[in-house]
Amino acid sequence: MKPKDETKIKQIFTATLHLVKENGLAGITMGEIAKAAKIATGTLYIYFKSKDELINALFTDCRKEAVNIYFKAYDASAPFKIGFKTIWLNLLKFRMEHFEEAIFLDQCYHSPFITETTKEIARQMIQPLYKLVERGKKENLLKDIDSFMLLTFMVGGIHEFVKHSIYSGKKISKPQIEQLFTLCWDGVKD
Amino acid sequence: MKPKDETKIKQIFTATLHLVKENGLAGITMGEIAKAAKIATGTLYIYFKSKDELINALFTDCRKEAVNIYFKAYDASAPFKIGFKTIWLNLLKFRMEHFEEAIFLDQCYHSPFITETTKEIARQMIQPLYKLVERGKKENLLKDIDSFMLLTFMVGGIHEFVKHSIYSGKKISKPQIEQLFTLCWDGVKD
Amino acid sequence: MKPKDETKIKQIFTATLHLVKENGLAGITMGEIAKAAKIATGTLYIYFKSKDELINALFTDCRKEAVNIYFKAYDASAPFKIGFKTIWLNLLKFRMEHFEEAIFLDQCYHSPFITETTKEIARQMIQPLYKLVERGKKENLLKDIDSFMLLTFMVGGIHEFVKHSIYSGKKISKPQIEQLFTLCWDGVKD
Amino acid sequence: MKPKDETKIKQIFTATLHLVKENGLAGITMGEIAKAAKIATGTLYIYFKSKDELINALFTDCRKEAVNIYFKAYDASAPFKIGFKTIWLNLLKFRMEHFEEAIFLDQCYHSPFITETTKEIARQMIQPLYKLVERGKKENLLKDIDSFMLLTFMVGGIHEFVKHSIYSGKKISKPQIEQLFTLCWDGVKD
DNA sequence: AATGAATGAGTTTTCATTCAT
DNA sequence: GATGAATGAAAACTCATTCAT
Numbered sequence: 001m002k003p004k005d006e007t008k009i010k011q012i013f014t015a016t017l018h019l020v021k022e023n024g025l026a027g028i029t030m031g032e033i034a035k036a037a038k039i040a041t042g043t044l045y046i047y048f049k050s051k052d053e054l055i056n057a058l059f060t061d062c063r064k065e066a067v068n069i070y071f072k073a074y075d076a077s078a079p080f081k082i083g084f085k086t087i088w089l090n091l092l093k094f095r096m097e098h099f100e101e102a103i104f105l106d107q108c109y110h111s112p113f114i115t116e117t118t119k120e121i122a123r124q125m126i127q128p129l130y131k132l133v134e135r136g137k138k139e140n141l142l143k144d145i146d147s148f149m150l151l152t153f154m155v156g157g158i159h160e161f162v163k164h165s166i167y168s169g170k171k172i173s174k175p176q177i178e179q180l181f182t183l184c185w186d187g188v189k190d
Numbered sequence: 191m192k193p194k195d196e197t198k199i200k201q202i203f204t205a206t207l208h209l210v211k212e213n214g215l216a217g218i219t220m221g222e223i224a225k226a227a228k229i230a231t232g233t234l235y236i237y238f239k240s241k242d243e244l245i246n247a248l249f250t251d252c253r254k255e256a257v258n259i260y261f262k263a264y265d266a267s268a269p270f271k272i273g274f275k276t277i278w279l280n281l282l283k284f285r286m287e288h289f290e291e292a293i294f295l296d297q298c299y300h301s302p303f304i305t306e307t308t309k310e311i312a313r314q315m316i317q318p319l320y321k322l323v324e325r326g327k328k329e330n331l332l333k334d335i336d337s338f339m340l341l342t343f344m345v346g347g348i349h350e351f352v353k354h355s356i357y358s359g360k361k362i363s364k365p366q367i368e369q370l371f372t373l374c375w376d377g378v379k380d
Numbered sequence: 381m382k383p384k385d386e387t388k389i390k391q392i393f394t395a396t397l398h399l400v401k402e403n404g405l406a407g408i409t410m411g412e413i414a415k416a417a418k419i420a421t422g423t424l425y426i427y428f429k430s431k432d433e434l435i436n437a438l439f440t441d442c443r444k445e446a447v448n449i450y451f452k453a454y455d456a457s458a459p460f461k462i463g464f465k466t467i468w469l470n471l472l473k474f475r476m477e478h479f480e481e482a483i484f485l486d487q488c489y490h491s492p493f494i495t496e497t498t499k500e501i502a503r504q505m506i507q508p509l510y511k512l513v514e515r516g517k518k519e520n521l522l523k524d525i526d527s528f529m530l531l532t533f534m535v536g537g538i539h540e541f542v543k544h545s546i547y548s549g550k551k552i553s554k555p556q557i558e559q560l561f562t563l564c565w566d567g568v569k570d
Numbered sequence: 571m572k573p574k575d576e577t578k579i580k581q582i583f584t585a586t587l588h589l590v591k592e593n594g595l596a597g598i599t600m601g602e603i604a605k606a607a608k609i610a611t612g613t614l615y616i617y618f619k620s621k622d623e624l625i626n627a628l629f630t631d632c633r634k635e636a637v638n639i640y641f642k643a644y645d646a647s648a649p650f651k652i653g654f655k656t657i658w659l660n661l662l663k664f665r666m667e668h669f670e671e672a673i674f675l676d677q678c679y680h681s682p683f684i685t686e687t688t689k690e691i692a693r694q695m696i697q698p699l700y701k702l703v704e705r706g707k708k709e710n711l712l713k714d715i716d717s718f719m720l721l722t723f724m725v726g727g728i729h730e731f732v733k734h735s736i737y738s739g740k741k742i743s744k745p746q747i748e749q750l751f752t753l754c755w756d757g758v759k760d
Numbered sequence: 761a762a763t764g765a766a767t768g769a770g771t772t773t774t775c776a777t778t779c780a781t
Numbered sequence: 782g783a784t785g786a787a788t789g790a791a792a793a794c795t796c797a798t799t800c801a802t
Binding site (some may be wrong): 195215224229231232233236 | 761762763764777
């Protein structure tokens, strides 16, 4: 007996992410995914009942990975700015090192593949970010502004910078990261 | 593409934008566009030779509209901060009032529809933004940082805030706009 | 504008019936149906949303035609035996002259295509046959036996004889028909 | 086909018959058969080289069983009517107690699975029935009519009655059987 | 020009069959 | 032999595009 191969799922995910980065969600076919994953089309359907299900599973997987990275090495008991920077760097790290995932997640929000439920679950996952921002406001370290605005502002700069950097083939250097952080911090600090 | 009826093109564009916002580029068909535009499929092909051409024409149209709005009421001879805020507000305005166009443009960047040339032309159109930022640095009003970073930072906050606001059905108020500007300005100012 | 072609449905039905007679329900594909109907596969889907729907529509159509033939020239006010023979001949006529339809209907009863509802509707359609048999019993011309049994008996002989005749390529002659009727009548008469 | 395990073949046959009764020949897959037989798909191919072969083997098996039952307790030297009734009852018995087999056999006649040869062999097996009918005619106990017609008539009533009884969930009682025999006998007797 | 039915290439999905374990 | 994952050809279905009206 040959057991269902766990690594195959990774292959499929990797292949899909790559294709989506290249051609967008509009430009992928199950055939191409299979070929890129070096398996037969039929095999795809052993692991995922349909294209929809594959995309949804990948979406969930990417979201989980994102959240894992967001809170890595985050110490809630450390001083606020330390924690803030840790997470800020993690957000950047995810966008940089998992660019394909990031692109894929972005594309999914306007797609017929992802169900509203899946989206809702994704929204839940970033709740801890709200907590962090709230603490910053309580300690008078962040501007006393709607948390939602603070968060989208903080995140937006990262997203846009990384996206355009990678698209234009620009490397992102350590000093640049510090500069970008300063831009963000000067913006949000009280 | 022999535009006999200019309003029909608008209908087609509007229909397409709406569908893309709802279902993404991956989720639109020529049939659906025609139905949404209340014309026959065949008629679509009187106005656009192909789906590609339709998407590209719409892309160019949206880009042009965006740029028109970006520089509206912008007086290059006015003091820097005035000009900066004007443009910042315009960027926001476009994202808010032309949300569907904005979404569409975003989606196009990762799609098999838009050619590299078209993308390049789009990039050219925002050159004046670079000029503005450069002036700000020269006048020591902006941080002396890579213009690309300043721009993506400035724009990213807007994009992310508007996107998530609209998605969650939140209205954006005047005071909020001022707050968001403050966040951005505090970030970029020297 | 080209209106949806009514004759195309007939073409599709005819093609399907022919293929089912040759290969059974298990042996037909949408591709073959299209080819046999001399249209493109896609065209099939303009007229029927799915294979299921095509089969169901054909089933309903055949059933209706069957019933139309069953009661043709039937005069309820004529003496019982006249009416009985008229209908008996009609049943035979349908089986002989619409052999493909008959085969198709038979096959459908054990198929994943036909819904229970469609089957139920079909059962309703033969209610008048029960009425006829009941009258025969009341007039003491038929054996006083469960109508259901009388009917299945009467019909079974026809079905089996026609089926095997046609399969073995035997022509059915007028005298044979009279003989078969005698067999049936001697069986059911009181 | 190397039958190691005779019971496994029975399982496969039983599973197939059941599935065909439920969904028709058009609605069975090797995967479903395997699952219903509680074995792996691959195992199916140890016992049968192909789907065709499985169906053909089952066909032959069912035919043999049918014939075994048809002539059970039949004494060719007994008076004609005794023999006739014995066989008539056996035909009914087979249809009633082996309904799934009967359905399966019926379906096979219009299927791409069964070869013409296999069908021919099946036809041969009922030759003794012809002999019986011929004897009846010779003894002036049966109408002097084409044997083929007498046989299909005799058999058709049984088939139709049992089929519709079982479909509508009706039990068949002893007295009913006698009534049905009377119908048949009154029809065929001279 | 406008229409929408027709087309058929391309996509998703299924399934008989094979094969590694 | 037994298993069930893997395969890929074939089937169902879609959709950009054409064409007759």
